[in-house]
Amino acid sequence: MTRRLSLVVGGVVTVVLVGVVVVVLTSGGASTTRSDATVVAPPSSATVSAATTTPARSTVVLAMGHLDDPANTFYELFGRSAGQSTWTLVTPPGVADNGGLVVGLSTAGSLTAGFLPSGALTFSVLATSPDGGTTWAPGEVPGTLAPWPDALAPGPDGGVYAVLERPSPMVVGADAGLATWSPQVTASQLTASTSRCAVTAVTAVTVTAGGTPVVGTRCTDSSGSTGSTGSSGTGLFVRTPTAGGTSSTGSHGWTYVGTAVGGDGPGTTTVLRAQAVPGGVAAVVERRAGPTVSVTGVWAGGGPAATAAASTSAPFTVPDGWSVRATAVGGGSGGSVAVLLASDPGSGLRIGSLAGPGSGWVTTGAVPAGTTAIATIGGEVDAFVPSGSDLAVWASTAGSRWKRTGTISVPIQYGSSG
Numbered sequence: 001m002t003r004r005l006s007l008v009v010g011g012v013v014t015v016v017l018v019g020v021v022v023v024v025l026t027s028g029g030a031s032t033t034r035s036d037a038t039v040v041a042p043p044s045s046a047t048v049s050a051a052t053t054t055p056a057r058s059t060v061v062l063a064m065g066h067l068d069d070p071a072n073t074f075y076e077l078f079g080r081s082a083g084q085s086t087w088t089l090v091t092p093p094g095v096a097d098n099g100g101l102v103v104g105l106s107t108a109g110s111l112t113a114g115f116l117p118s119g120a121l122t123f124s125v126l127a128t129s130p131d132g133g134t135t136w137a138p139g140e141v142p143g144t145l146a147p148w149p150d151a152l153a154p155g156p157d158g159g160v161y162a163v164l165e166r167p168s169p170m171v172v173g174a175d176a177g178l179a180t181w182s183p184q185v186t187a188s189q190l191t192a193s194t195s196r197c198a199v200t201a202v203t204a205v206t207v208t209a210g211g212t213p214v215v216g217t218r219c220t221d222s223s224g225s226t227g228s229t230g231s232s233g234t235g236l237f238v239r240t241p242t243a244g245g246t247s248s249t250g251s252h253g254w255t256y257v258g259t260a261v262g263g264d265g266p267g268t269t270t271v272l273r274a275q276a277v278p279g280g281v282a283a284v285v286e287r288r289a290g291p292t293v294s295v296t297g298v299w300a301g302g303g304p305a306a307t308a309a310a311s312t313s314a315p316f317t318v319p320d321g322w323s324v325r326a327t328a329v330g331g332g333s334g335g336s337v338a339v340l341l342a343s344d345p346g347s348g349l350r351i352g353s354l355a356g357p358g359s360g361w362v363t364t365g366a367v368p369a370g371t372t373a374i375a376t377i378g379g380e381v382d383a384f385v386p387s388g389s390d391l392a393v394w395a396s397t398a399g400s401r402w403k404r405t406g407t408i409s410v411p412i413q414y415g416s417s418g
Contacts, residue, residue, distance in 0.1 A: 049061060049062040049063070049325070049326030049327075049328075049372050049373035049384075050103070050149035050150075050273070050326060050327050050328065050373075051326075051327070051328030051329075051373060051374075051375055052103070052105045052275055052328065052329055052330050053105075053328070053329070053330035053375075053377075054105055054106065054107050054108075054109055054276070054277075054330055055082060055107070055109075055278065056081065056082055056107075056108060056109025056132070057079055057080060057081045057082060057105070057109045057132050058079065058080050058105075058330075058375060058377070059077060059078070059079050059103055059105050059111065060077075060078050060079075060087075060328065060373050060375060060384065061075055061076070061077050061078075061101045061103055061149075062075070062076060062078075062326070062372050062373045062384060062386060062391075063075055063076075063372070063386065064076050064386045064388070064389065064391065064410055064412060065388065065389065065412050065414065066388070066414070067386075070098060070118075071098060071119070071415075071417045072412075072414050072415070072417070073098060074097055074098060074410075074412055075091075075097045075098070075099075075100050075101040076089060076091045076097075076101075076391075076410055077089070077090050077091045077092070077101060077103055077113065077133065078090065078384075078391070078408070079111075079132055079133050080375075080377075081109075081132055085405075086405075086406060087382075087393060087406075087408060088133070088408075089408055089410055090111075090129075090132070090133025090134075092113050092115075092127035092129075092133075092136045093136075095115045095121070095125050095127070096115070096118055096119060096120075096121050096416070096417050097115055097118075098118040098119065098417050099115065099116035099117050099118030099119075099121065100115075100116040100118075100147060101113055101114070101115060101116070102114040102115075102116065102124075102145050102147075102148070102149065102150075102151045102152050103149075103152065104150070104152030104153045104154045104160065105154070105275075105330075106153075106154040106155060106156060106207070106276075107156055107207075107208075107209040107276050108156055109132055110128070110129065110130050110131075110132075110154050110158070111128065111129040111132060111133055111154070112126060112127070112128050112129075112139070112152045112153075112154045112160050113126065113127045113128075113129075113136075113152075114126050114127075114141060114145045114151065114152050114162070115127075116144075116145060116147055117144060118417070119417055123143070123144055124141050124143070124144045124145040125138070125139075125140070125141075126138070126139035126140060126141050126152075126160075126178070127139060128154075128160075128178070139160075139178045140178065141162050141164070141172075141178075141181070142164070142172060142181045143164040143165070143166050143167050143168075143172075144164065144165050144166040144167075145162060145163065145164065145165065146163040146164060146165040146169070146201075146202070146203070147165065148163060148203045148204055148272075149204075149272070149273055149327060150163075150203075150204035150205060150206060150216065150273055150274055150275065151163040151204070151205070152205075153205045153206045153207050153213070153276075154207070155207035155211055155213075156207065156209060156210075156211055157175075157176060157211060158175070158176030158177070159173060159174055159175045159176055159207075160173070160174050160178060161173045161174075161184065161205045161207060161213055162174075162181075162205070163202050163203070163204065163205050168186075169186065169187060169201070169202060170183055170184070170185065170186045170187075170202070171183075171184040171185050171186075171202055171205055171213075171215055172184055173213070184213070184239075185202075185215065185237075185239075185253075185254060186202075187199040187200065187201065187202055187217070189254070190202070190215065190217060190237050190254055190256075193237070193254045193255070193256060194256035194258070196233050196256060196258050197217065197219040197220070197233055197235065197256055197258075198219065198220050199217045199218070199219055199235075200217075200218045200219070200220065201217060201218040201270075202215060202216070202217055203216050203217055203218055203235075203270060203271050203272070204216030204217075204271050204272075204273060204274040204283075205274070206274045206275050206276045206281060207276060208276045208280060208281060209276060209278070212238060212239060213238075213239045214236060214237070214238050214239070214274060214276075214281050214300070215236070215237045215238075215239075215254070215274075216235055216236055216237075216271025216273075216274040216283060217235045217236075217237065217270075217271060218235065218268065218269070218270040218271070219233065219235040219268065219269050219270075220266070220267075220268045220269075233256065233257070233258040233259065233260065233261060233269065234257045234258065234259055234261055234269065234271070234283065234285055234298050234300075234310055234312070235261075235269040235270065235271045235285060236256075236257035236271060236274065236281070236283060236298065236300060236310070237254045237255065237256055237257065238254065238255050238257060238300070239253055239254055239255075240253055240254065240255045241253075257298075257300055257310050259298070259310040259311070259312055260312070261285050261287055261296045261298065261312055261315070262287035262289065262294050262296060262315045265289055265290075266289065267287050267288055267289035267290075268287070268288045268289075269285050269286065269287050269288075270285065270286045270287075270288075271283055271284070271285055272284045272285065272286050272295075272324060272327055273327045273328075273329045274329075275329040275330045275335070276330075277299075277329075277330050277335035278335075279301070280299060280300050280301040281299070281300045281301075281335075282297070282298070282299050282329050282330060282335025282337070283297070283298040283299075283300070283329070284296075284297065284298075284327055284329060284337065285297075285298050285312075286318075286324060287315065291320070292317070293317070293318040293323075294315035294316055294317045294318060295315070295316045295318060295324065295339060296312050296313055296314075296315050296316065297312065297313040297335075297337035297354050297357075298310050298311070298312050298313075299311050299312075299335055299356070299357045311357045311358065313337065313354050313357075313359070313360075313361070314360065314361065316339055316352055316361055318341075319341070319343070321343075322341060322342070322343065325340075325342065325372070326340065326372060326373050326374075328373070328374065328375060328376075335356060335357075336353065336354060336355055336356050336376055337353065337354035337356075338351060338352065338353035338354070338374060338376050338381070339351065339352040339353070340367065340371065340373075340374050348365070349365075349367035349368075349369075349371055350363055350364060350365040350366075350367060351363065351364050351367055351374065351381070353376065353381075364399065366396075366401075366402065367383060367402075368383045368385055368392075368394045368402050369385070370385040370386075370387065371383040371384065371385050371394075372384060372385070372386060379397055379398045380395055380396070380397045381395070381396050381397075382394065382395050382405075383395075383396075383402065388412075389409060389410050389411070389412045390407055390408070390409055390410070391407065391408040391409075391410065392404060392406075392407050393405050393406050393407070393408070
């Protein structure tokens with residue numbers, strides 16, 4: 001949490017969400033204005049809670065400390081390995097994280113963490129862990145990460161993909177060891193690959209268990225309509241091999257996943273999260289059509305051909321005055337989805353959840369006060385309530401009453417970012 005730019009290898013904190021896509025909604029939001037029109041901070045940015053689950057482990061990032069003071073707000077990473085019942089703090093040490101953390105979790109369980117700029121830290125620093133946060137090694141990314149939860153994606157072969165905001169918005173990739181980064185695709189190249197999506201921002205990248213990169217975007221239809229359905233598409237693109245059998249880094253190497261999302265009529269879709277899950281990819285897609293905002297779960301196949309078709313849930317309408325505040329994705333047989341809604345800071349909360357593809361939304365109104373993140377692990381839902389340096393964890397199983405299961409004390413170094 002200090003401003004040393006050399007990364008210390010040591011113990012780390014991780015938070016796990018097993019088999020879940022989670023979205024937290026609250027009125028107010030946390031959007032950030034950017035000078036580059038192609039890089040727009042999302043309603044659920046990397047400076048807000050985000051969680052991911054793979055078969056090996058789960059992670060969650062959330063803000064702690066003095067949340068009314070940016071210099072004393074720190075973003076912490078917590079983790080839970082498969083089969084464990086407790087959460088552990090595994091935040092990479094040695095770098096200021098006041099600007100936010102971006103964390104990528106591979107299907108095999110390796111972690112890549114990226115620090116967003118804040119104060120004297122003007123670029124993004126990486127840390128990689130092969131063991132879920134027990135040890136960390138320093139790394140570099142050729143620029144500044146975009147402020148989206150899934151701007152980093154470690155692959156099953158040890159390579160890493162990243163969404164950059166600067167020096168130019170694009171997706172880049174590196175082989176294991178992160179010695180050399182190469183451009184993969186830009187927003188304009190993705191737009192050129194389809195007539196159904198004008199890409200205004202790249203918002204996510206993930207890598208399937210088979211090694212296929214999938215990119216999420218903010219997308220409107222360049223022709224003013226979105227095909228025969230009259231509905232917005234997913235905003236997802238999958239990289240496809242060229243005729244020679246190698247992966248293309250140009251626009252013609254990407255296939256649009258055009259399954260309709262939301263209701264009829266033109267609209268804009270934003271992929272808030274995209275994560276590899278068993279069998280393919282699970283995503284959280286926000287759709288805006290006039291004054292109507294909704295969130296949809298999307299599930300796509302695992303290979304270049306299968307990913308071109310996707311299944312979607314019914315839209316979950318976001319009430320007027322509310323916005324997405326936190327997300328979590330992954331796990332389960334095909335990727336479950338849960339949404340935490342908050343009408344106002346400090347007021348009522350409720351959860352909406354999807355068991356997976358083909359399921360309907362189930363809602364519950366009982367949530368511990370102050371919850372900023374949730375995790376679904378089988379039939380158990382965990383709720384995270386930060387208060388200064390302490391994090392309370394609550395659990396509910398199969399709709400039972402909430403029970404406090406523990407408190408994690410985080411050694412926050414207040415004043416270290418001054």
